[in-house]
Amino acid sequence: MNGKNAAALTALVIAMPLMGGCVAAAVGAVGTAGYVAAQNRAPGQVADDSAIRIDINDKLLKRSTSLFSNVSVEVVRGRVLLVGTVASSADKEEAGNIARACEGVKEVDNQIQLADDGGIGGYAGDSWITTKVKSNLVTDFSLNGFSIGVETVNGIVYLSGVVRSDAQRDKAVEIARSISGVQKVVSAIQISPE
8 A cells, every 4th residue: 555545544544433423333343444345445445535535525615614514425436426405506516626626536426406495304304314224235234235325315315335246236226215215316336346
């Protein structure tokens, strides 16, 4: 692992507590090495993706606290998935441009939605859906659920990550679709038989 990868992996380990309870719980359960192995990506790849994610989030924060707090960034093999809600088309475009300008980004899938002010009820429903999808993915032993990221915005579930086969990707989508309240599933899951 080169110095850049080592630094990015160190940043990932330090940033884990900021990435949400599910990731922190998973890391606590399987350890950092287990977490990296569960991603179906080489440690250097996980580190590179984490460095890209940190860079994008840093630039979003420097541009606007609203963009930073309302846009979620997932990075898998240099491919960026942006989800969340913003107030205007200009904000959506700006977030996409920020992501595209970061070193190491190969592609940006800008799935950010314009805010319709779903309020706290909409947020709570989305959080429940995300939790339920993650739980069902992790407990399905035909999948490596820890390798699949889940975000929900206005009832639309966004899946990202790396799985070993088309069948696993299809199973993850099927699981997400089966959850009450899911309006649509968008899959950005990549296949890597390695």
